[in-house]
Amino acid sequence: MSKFDFANMAIGAIIELKGGRAGELMDAALCDGEDRACCPGTTLHLHYAAELKGKQDGLPELIRALEQLPYASIKLVRATAADVSDYVRIGRLTASRINCVTTDPAEAIKEINGFAVYLLEVGGQRVGFISYTDEGPDYAYIAEVQVDPDFQGHGVGGFGLGAVLKELASVRTIDLQTHPENPAQKLYERYGFRSTGEIVKNYRNTGEPRMLMVLEQT
Ligand SMILES: CC(C)(COP(=O)(O)OP(=O)(O)OC[C@H]1O[C@@H](n2cnc3c(N)ncnc32)[C@H](O)[C@@H]1OP(=O)(O)O)[C@@H](O)C(=O)NCCC(=O)NCCS
Numbered sequence: 001m002s003k004f005d006f007a008n009m010a011i012g013a014i015i016e017l018k019g020g021r022a023g024e025l026m027d028a029a030l031c032d033g034e035d036r037a038c039c040p041g042t043t044l045h046l047h048y049a050a051e052l053k054g055k056q057d058g059l060p061e062l063i064r065a066l067e068q069l070p071y072a073s074i075k076l077v078r079a080t081a082a083d084v085s086d087y088v089r090i091g092r093l094t095a096s097r098i099n100c101v102t103t104d105p106a107e108a109i110k111e112i113n114g115f116a117v118y119l120l121e122v123g124g125q126r127v128g129f130i131s132y133t134d135e136g137p138d139y140a141y142i143a144e145v146q147v148d149p150d151f152q153g154h155g156v157g158g159f160g161l162g163a164v165l166k167e168l169a170s171v172r173t174i175d176l177q178t179h180p181e182n183p184a185q186k187l188y189e190r191y192g193f194r195s196t197g198e199i200v201k202n203y204r205n206t207g208e209p210r211m212l213m214v215l216e217q218t
Contacts, residue, residue, distance in 0.1 A: 076118040076163050079129065084108050086119055086126045094146045098179035100206055101146055115143050116167075120160045127151040130160035132168065140168050142176035145184065157184075161191050165215075172217055177203065177210040188213050 079087060087108045091101040102108050111117060111131065120128035128147035134140045142164070147157045168174055176193065177200065178184050185195070193213040203210040 075121045076130070076160060077121055077126075079112050079117040079119050081109050081112055083117075083119060083126075084112060087112060087117070087129060090126070090128055090146050090148055093148050097208060098182045099146075100204055100208070101144060111143070116164075117144075118160065118164070120147065120156055122151065122156060128156055128160065130157070130164055132164055132174075134168065134171065137170065138172045140171045140174045142174060145187075158187055158190070161187065165191060169217070173214060174217070175212060175214045177212055179203075180209055180211050185211070185213065191215070 091103045095101050115131040115133050117131040119126045130145045131143045145157050193215045196212045198212040200210040
């Protein structure tokens with residue numbers, strides 16, 4: 001899939017999510033970085049609509065172009081043990097010194113059975129996953145957000161995080177851990193997470209640190 005095909009799918013998906021209203025799409029496309037935080041899940045089209053905007057002569061042309069784009073879907077699909085191979089395949093693509101994710105099928109099945117795990121599907125292709133544990137009405141922990149490197153930076157992770165936070169809207173405290181060098185913390189900050197200053201020094205005996213980030217909801 002070329003970058004442009006992906007852009008088409010991404011924008012198509014947002015049009016679908018927004019009920020096909022290109023005007024509304026344009027409003028969001030024109031909003032600046034600050035506004036992204038108030039419209040979670042729209043980063044995909046913001047990114048590409050802005051790119052397309054540069055290629056169009058004016059708004060009417062752009063709106064026409066957007067309306068002609070094919071519809072596609074971005075979905076969160078609840079994972080079951082049968083999805084373990086996708087989980088492990090994605091984990092193998094993203095595991096690194098600063099990102100500890102299991103690539104062991106038995107461990108992955110435990111996580112799928114123990115956490116709420118959602119696969120992130122773009123146009124029917126499984127390109128990532130996000131998971132959390134929900135421990136009562138007051139607390140939840142975001143365990144994983146992983147996106148295939150070929151699809152990173154296009155809003156997929158943000159889309160998943162936005163959807164999960166919607167599901168956890170009534171939970172008072174949500175936290176997560178990330179490596180201090182992981183650029184993912186920018187994404188988390190965009191969704192309201194803040195560093196507590198607390199550092200875990202030897203996370204899961206990897207010799208690498210983790211910082212704790214918390215989102216407090218009223
Ligand atoms: C972190 C991750 C899940 C984000 O998903 P994504 O689809 O790339 O994220 P989005 O496109 O929605 O958002 C991009 C934001 O995430 C941050 N980011 C983190 N890693 C990134 C990457 N490899 N490429 C681009 N952006 C990345 C950027 O700061 C960016 O913010 P900006 O647009 O304000 O610059 C994904 O990059 C990934 O899988 N990384 C490797 C695994 C990992 O480290 N997971 C987090 C463990 S705590």
